[in-house]
Amino acid sequence: MKGNIFAKIIVYAFLILGLVVFITPFIYMVMTTFIGDAYSLPRPNEVFTAVPNLDNYETVWNKNNFFRYFMNSLLVAGVATVGSVFLGALTAYSFVRFTFPGKELLFRVFLFTMMIPLVLAIVPQFTVIKNLGLVNTYWGLWLLYIGGGVVGSTFFLRGFFETVPKELEESILMDGGGNWTIFRRIYLPLSKPALGTMAIFAFSGTWDEYFVALTIIKDEAMRTLPIALMMFQGKYASNWSWIFAASIIAILPVIIIYIVFQKKFVQSGHTDGAVKG
């Protein structure tokens, strides 16, 4: 019993230490937003004596079209998330359940595209987008975001779909259902944890994306949030309290998405006991 308590103390000490290490910069960041005009990073004594107020948040929200860009980002990231998870699920299904020539080769090509650094790919991508007439449109952004996202979600979901027992499909087939019904009635409901996880990744990936958006979007009114965030960073002097306040607002949706989907986060066992014997 004694040994048990001792072990627990060690485990908790480690957990608390980890918590402190991870959360301190975040608290520092939040506290900095309460200071006015922090053109150089404030010292700990200034930070921890700051009186909480929302002045900087208000300034930031009304500056540099921040609100507009926030909404633009919601639209861009929302559609890209739904698109890449849904298309990714369809693609993964086809890789799991259909046999066709060159299946594995195609899958490897998929994986290969994940390994090309974005900066290398941007020029050819931009050329394609331009030829399609999609420069300076959200369609152009979605094409790149969803196109890139599908690869990741296919890779991730294929592994998950393979754990779904084939016998479950037979019940649908016997009732006269086709692939679409199997996908909708069996695969999607049983893969909620994986889809939820994928949605979190897809959303935060596109929500934070800066470089592609900077290249494709030209109109100031159509810009996304990361560009607005960078705008707060001056070339020579930056007001850190503004940058941090803007960053805090920017991570709120990601936190909300995480809270919504976290119950599904890497949870399994939906198929346990689904098939007898």
Place this chain on the structure above:
Amino acid sequence: MLRFQLSLFVVTVFFIAGCTNQRIIENNDPEPILKEDSKEQIEIWHTYSDEETRIFENEVIPLFEEEFPDIEIKPVRQPHNEQLMSALISRASVNRTPDIIRMDITWLPKFADLKLLYPVSDFDDFEEIKDRFYLPPLESNRYEDSYYGLPLNTNTKAAIYNRDTVERLGLKDLPDTMDELLEIIEEHNLTLGISDVSPWNSLPYFYGLGGKLLSPQFTQASGYFDSEESVAAVKKLVQLYNNGNLPQELLGGYPATWQNVRAGKYFMIDEGPWFYSVRTMYDIKLLKEQTISAPFPSNTVYTSVLGGENAVITRGSAHREAAWTFIKWMTTETPQRLLLTAGVLPTNKNVEMAKIVKDYPFYESYIKSIDKTFLRPPVPEWNEINSIYTEYFIRIFSGKISAEEGLKRAAEEIDKLLAP
């Protein structure tokens, strides 16, 4: 449940999107020119700060459009960083660049080398207007034998001293040369607030102590960066660092130079005009009591490093003449004076500075220095040289490698980059 949440999310997203009433689908990038009226529209990408953007867009541009009713200016503000350079280069590859870019002076050689810019020295009246500029900012537009832009605004760094310390030491004159400065520093065991060892922050000291980076034609580092003078300059800096005369956070931390010079922890820092121009009036008053500024001390003719932005015309621009008209106009006295009120130093030497200096005395040290600034080597490989320089300085300062060895190896690496 998940499906419900997902669809709720989608509905919300579309609902919000609808409310903001923005162009999503119908925006097929309409060609802005030749629509109804015959106005020629030119687009300029700039990286002005908040206050500068306000003056540029609300005061400067309307003034131009009034004077030149046939030309319409469309300004687009961009964040300044490396990604902007990559974005511009990728857009240029399919000819989708703006007509004018206001870019950092160190970017120009790279863009000129990639043949993305139109040489403005090909315009007939270039020779005429050339004389209106201070020489170093103008020279930052030259690549090989042509000029690829006009200097829009300039800056350099001045020495900012803690006033209390200057008075306590009874200094009658602020140091003129690097030797005088170091004598004071070492005698009274003071700290010089250098932010880091990157060229932008350490070159003024390295050059000030007699160090050299490249040959006069910027073709070679061996024989210059590893010369005796350079080794001696670096050794002196390392000695200062080891004796505690430079911030201990120099190599990886964050020396809070702005705060420490005010508080008297640092004797001197070197900083651009933005040290003053971003402040509130009240804070500027306080700064006047706490600090005193002067041109950066140096043992050579040059004082500090030149910064600033040039206006360039892209090679693909369909409105070359109109763009030229605009950038020429931007370097005349009126717009230069308007932007000066936001702390943007003019490149036109005819801009009357006496009154400005009376209102804002802190500009004086900067204006005095502009003629004596040095350019960072105007080569397309500057970014890479910048990294090599910083990396080897860090290794030398941390004692991992000797100054002789470090500078020799750095010079070899730089030579490889510069080799044709």
